[in-house]
Amino acid sequence: MFEFIYFRIDNIxxxxxxxxxxxxxxxxxxxxxWRHRMTNRSALILGATGGIGGAVMETLEARGWHxxxxxxxxxxxxxxxxxxxAGDAMDPNAVAAAAKGADVIVHAVNPPxxxxxxxxxxxxxxxxxxxxxxxxxxxxxxxxxxxxxPDAFPTIDEEAPQRPLTRKGAIRVExxxxxxxxxxxxxxxxxxxxxxxxxxxxxxxxxxSQGMIVAGKRPSIVRQPGLAGVGHQWAYLPDVAETMVRxxxxxxxxxxxxxxxxxxxxxxxxxxxxxITVALGAPATPIRALAWWQLRLAAPFLxxxxxxxxxxxxxxxxxxxxxxxxxxxxxxxxxTPLADAVRTTLAGLGCL
Numbered sequence: 001m002f003e004f005i006y007f008r009i010d011n012i013x014x015x016x017x018x019x020x021x022x023x024x025x026x027x028x029x030x031x032x033x034w035r036h037r038m039t040n041r042s043a044l045i046l047g048a049t050g051g052i053g054g055a056v057m058e059t060l061e062a063r064g065w066h067x068x069x070x071x072x073x074x075x076x077x078x079x080x081x082x083x084x085x086a087g088d089a090m091d092p093n094a095v096a097a098a099a100k101g102a103d104v105i106v107h108a109v110n111p112p113x114x115x116x117x118x119x120x121x122x123x124x125x126x127x128x129x130x131x132x133x134x135x136x137x138x139x140x141x142x143x144x145x146x147x148x149x150p151d152a153f154p155t156i157d158e159e160a161p162q163r164p165l166t167r168k169g170a171i172r173v174e175x176x177x178x179x180x181x182x183x184x185x186x187x188x189x190x191x192x193x194x195x196x197x198x199x200x201x202x203x204x205x206x207x208x209s210q211g212m213i214v215a216g217k218r219p220s221i222v223r224q225p226g227l228a229g230v231g232h233q234w235a236y237l238p239d240v241a242e243t244m245v246r247x248x249x250x251x252x253x254x255x256x257x258x259x260x261x262x263x264x265x266x267x268x269x270x271x272x273x274x275x276i277t278v279a280l281g282a283p284a285t286p287i288r289a290l291a292w293w294q295l296r297l298a299a300p301f302l303x304x305x306x307x308x309x310x311x312x313x314x315x316x317x318x319x320x321x322x323x324x325x326x327x328x329x330x331x332x333x334x335x336t337p338l339a340d341a342v343r344t345t346l347a348g349l350g351c352l
Contacts, residue, residue, distance in 0.1 A: 071084055222288075224273050
């Protein structure tokens with residue numbers, strides 16, 4: 001037996017087929033329940049002051065979600081007009097209280113300044129898993145390419161082996177393993193969206209704004225971190241956020257769902273640098289290789305320099321995520337043209 005119905009949300013028509021329905025639970029009932037969830041949607045953001053957390057917040061609010069943010073500093077500057085909740089992601093009680101009533105928990109929190117990853121990252125994730133177990137919320141995790149080692153290069157799909165060479169990569173693999181275990185046990189539902197290096201108008205903690213240019217002033221030089229001729233993958237944060245939200249709004253997302261984004265592929269490692277000079281209106285701006293030797297000298301004394309050096313291998317070889325699964329699910333990947341994305345990013349960072 002099956003029932004075929006359609007319903008409309010935000011002027012978008014959805015179709016659904018329900019097969020082998022339990023006695024007394026009709027397809028129309030399931031449709032009403034899902035429609036209710038979609039019109040009374042609530043999300044908790046952990047890491048709302050960061051680039052991806054802020055971008056997801058803006059996108060959720062634009063699509064009618066009620067958004068809460070757990071903040072160590074309640075007066076922190078945020079991209080959206082959300083409900084602010086004072087608390088720390090390291091406090092399990094604070095996370096559990098903030099997650100009450102949430103349909104989604106966006107786990108976009110990281111230790112500030114890359115400090116104490118081995119001590120903080122996994123406990124914060126366990127707090128999120130516990131809160132999701134109690135509330136039934138789906139966990140959304142922004143994935144990274146740190147998970148992969150050379151055996152997975154150069155083209156990586158969602159089922160590629162995760163055997164990283166770095167400490168940070170091993171922690172990211174363990175994060176995804178724990179999320180998979182929670183989903184398999186029925187304790188949580190999970191969505192992981194993996195993309196390349198982030199850039200965007202409100203994100204100052206990434207390679208674009210720390211390695212290629214300096215946020216807050218007009219660049220006189222653009223740095224190129226990668227080797228000449230080596231491709232590199234970038235991801236525009238508003239596109240990543242839009243992708244996450246579109247997936248969340250699908251009616252039949254698996255309990256454990258993992259997708260890769262194609263983003264912006266720079267085939268020779270120079271395209272992004274040239275796009276910056278064009279957006280500046282100064283194509284003659286010099287493009288020079290990043291002085292890795294300076295980071296190496298600073299690494300023993302500066303945590304950020306040490307963490308950046310650990311990821312240098314990703315600039316020496318091409319690594320490209322494939323998005324076939326994402327396109328099959330959404331029909332297309334949200335994609336802002338590179339020129340527009342770079343111009344908006346530079347303006348947002350105070351560089352124009």
